[in-house]
Amino acid sequence: MTARDLVPEPLNPLGIDGVEFIEFVTGRPQALGGVLQRLGFAPIARHRSREVVLYRQGAMNLIVNAEPGGADPSATFVSAVAFRVRDAAYAMRHSLDAGAWEVPRRAAAMELNIPGILGSGESAIYFVDRYKDFSIYDVDFVPLPGTDSNPPALAGLHYFGLVQAVGAFRSSEWVDFYRQMLGFRQLTEADFVGILPKGTLLQSPCGRFYLQLIEPPEGAEDIHWDDGLVRIGLGTPDVLEAMRVLRERGVVFIDEGALHPGEKGALTQVYLGSVTFELVASRFAAG
Amino acid sequence: MDFDSVALDTSAMAGPLEVRLGAAMASGFRQVVVSAADLVSHPRGVDEAVALVRHSGVRVQALRQLQDYEGLSGPLHQYKVNIAKGLLNLCRAVGAPLLLVTASTVAEASDDAEHVARDLAKLATLAVPKGIDIAYQAQPGSRVAADVVSAEACVNAADRANLGMAIDTGHLFTGDGGLDALDRCYADRLFLVGLSDTIAMRAGDAASPAAGERTQDYVRVFPGDGSSAEALLELIRRLRVIGFHGGFCLNAANADHAQLPAAFVAEQARDSLHWLLARLRHIDLPRRRTPRPSLPKG
Numbered sequence: 001m002t003a004r005d006l007v008p009e010p011l012n013p014l015g016i017d018g019v020e021f022i023e024f025v026t027g028r029p030q031a032l033g034g035v036l037q038r039l040g041f042a043p044i045a046r047h048r049s050r051e052v053v054l055y056r057q058g059a060m061n062l063i064v065n066a067e068p069g070g071a072d073p074s075a076t077f078v079s080a081v082a083f084r085v086r087d088a089a090y091a092m093r094h095s096l097d098a099g100a101w102e103v104p105r106r107a108a109a110m111e112l113n114i115p116g117i118l119g120s121g122e123s124a125i126y127f128v129d130r131y132k133d134f135s136i137y138d139v140d141f142v143p144l145p146g147t148d149s150n151p152p153a154l155a156g157l158h159y160f161g162l163v164q165a166v167g168a169f170r171s172s173e174w175v176d177f178y179r180q181m182l183g184f185r186q187l188t189e190a191d192f193v194g195i196l197p198k199g200t201l202l203q204s205p206c207g208r209f210y211l212q213l214i215e216p217p218e219g220a221e222d223i224h225w226d227d228g229l230v231r232i233g234l235g236t237p238d239v240l241e242a243m244r245v246l247r248e249r250g251v252v253f254i255d256e257g258a259l260h261p262g263e264k265g266a267l268t269q270v271y272l273g274s275v276t277f278e279l280v281a282s283r284f285a286a287g
Numbered sequence: 288m289d290f291d292s293v294a295l296d297t298s299a300m301a302g303p304l305e306v307r308l309g310a311a312m313a314s315g316f317r318q319v320v321v322s323a324a325d326l327v328s329h330p331r332g333v334d335e336a337v338a339l340v341r342h343s344g345v346r347v348q349a350l351r352q353l354q355d356y357e358g359l360s361g362p363l364h365q366y367k368v369n370i371a372k373g374l375l376n377l378c379r380a381v382g383a384p385l386l387l388v389t390a391s392t393v394a395e396a397s398d399d400a401e402h403v404a405r406d407l408a409k410l411a412t413l414a415v416p417k418g419i420d421i422a423y424q425a426q427p428g429s430r431v432a433a434d435v436v437s438a439e440a441c442v443n444a445a446d447r448a449n450l451g452m453a454i455d456t457g458h459l460f461t462g463d464g465g466l467d468a469l470d471r472c473y474a475d476r477l478f479l480v481g482l483s484d485t486i487a488m489r490a491g492d493a494a495s496p497a498a499g500e501r502t503q504d505y506v507r508v509f510p511g512d513g514s515s516a517e518a519l520l521e522l523i524r525r526l527r528v529i530g531f532h533g534g535f536c537l538n539a540a541n542a543d544h545a546q547l548p549a550a551f552v553a554e555q556a557r558d559s560l561h562w563l564l565a566r567l568r569h570i571d572l573p574r575r576r577t578p579r580p581s582l583p584k585g
Contacts, residue, residue: 099412
């Protein structure tokens with residue numbers, strides 16, 4: 001790594017280079033694992049000392065954290081996203097200077113010293129800079145015997161984005177947050193993708209990951225609406241082919257009301273009371 | 288403008304927190320502004336105080352207050368950032384969607400407006416994951432934000448969606464520029480207007496022949512009881528014209544109210560609000576935010 005490499009680009013202050021992993025917290029790891037395997041993720045390693053399993057599909061790493069201690073032991077939710085950055089220490093300093101809250105290290109799934117900041121709800125945003133010639137999972141995880149550590153992606157699936165629920169009238173401040181903290185930029189409605197083109201769409205500075213901010217719908221004051229990461233978007237170059245493959249594996253897509261699966265995208269049914277995935281037409285390769 | 292949209296600042300009343308909350312509710316108020324000091328100094332501890340407010344049935348409009356935060360450097364800055372974090376957590380716990388911040392008056396605070404704006408932006412960013420708005424209020428004695436115009440300049444320079452202004456009308460009509468100052472503001476980021484009137488009162492020894500040497504001072508009273516009544520009404524009318532959609536709170540903390548029963552002061556506040564509403568019946572001021580009733584996780 002040269003000194004030049006350490007100088008962040010102006011439009012990508014942290015040198016974000018995609019997503020290293022997304023983490024679920026769950027009190028029902030077996031049930032969630034079943035859903036993930038239907039979606040093409042394979043368990044490949046288990047944490048050395050904790051109730052944590054690493055799933056992988058193509059370039060996607062997904063951590064299922066079943067460590068006890070959450071406020072609601074039966075809940076399953078997206079608890080963290082880890083971005084690949086040029087220099088994690090720099091990313092952390094930059095974030096703290098800008099007004100981030102450092103997440104408590106002991107709450108993290110990884111024992112490796114991965115810096116992270118508080119995101120939406122109780123979720124975390126981690127910074128990982130060792131992903132090219134070193135696997136962060138080698139430190140904390142033991143490979144599961146007899147498994148392929150690099151299971152291929154089904155239908156070119158790859159991480160496309162996350163959907164975040166925000167409070168009423170609070171999208172603008174989250175736009176500020178992601179713009180200042182991570183260098184995301186807000187897209188216009190003309191750039192919207194998927195089958196749920198609403199809310200506010202942000203694109204990562206590397207151009208390969210999106211955040212969709214959704215406020216509670218008007219007239220829904222009685223709906224319980226917690227801030228947090230509510231859905232993972234999976235990109236695929238061919239949504240219809242991906243649907244066909246996933247349906248064969250038992251994945252059910254919603255096809256009712258205004259939601260119709262098609263070339264632009266598809267939404268799975270809700271699993272475990274709160275877990276859904278969205279397929280989105282995406283030109284990026286599975287990596 | 289209606290009764291339910293106006294909060295009563297509990298610092299205008301004396302007595303234990305539960306007595307003040309009860310007095311506010313008995314007088315018809317459904318929103319209050321609470322002081323962080325009142326929560327943490329509660330005899331049964333801060334958790335009990337938070338539960339007391341949460342279960343009282345009143346909504347907390349704002350928590351007061353972070354002071355002497357911005358414009359500092361080195362360890363002092365870091366110390367104040369930690370204080371701010373503590374208050375933001377308290378906002379979250381008690382269900383206050385707004386943290387009131389008064390401008391720094393300490394000698395160590397920088398007079399560099401860019402420095403102040405940078406610190407305010409940082410505070411606003413800290414507040415985002417907690418779902419809190421920041422309302423910055425001018426303070427006499429501040430080197431950068433002693434009046435509403437300069438405070439607004441700092442807020443605009445920081446440019447964060449959850450950062451706005453708070454106006455204290457008691458200060459606006461005595462130590463600041465009154466309606467003219469408001470007219471010089473864009474006021475598009477006005478989150479909170481603290482409504483109080485004042486009566487001029489000279490401090491010092493009344494028997495002294497050197498009356499001219501006494502300093503001019505003011506006693507803060509509820510709207511309608513002071514000498515700026517018409518100006519206050521005009522201010523609210525002008526807020527309507529410029530599209531204000533923040534919140535109002537009544538605050539008349541003074542030495543007399545501090546030695547009167549909370550119920551008596553709350554009734555004074557109720558009468559004051561009725562006085563305002565009777566004169567502003569046609570004024571419709573929408574709310575900026577929907578309330579945030581959900582309890583924090585964890």
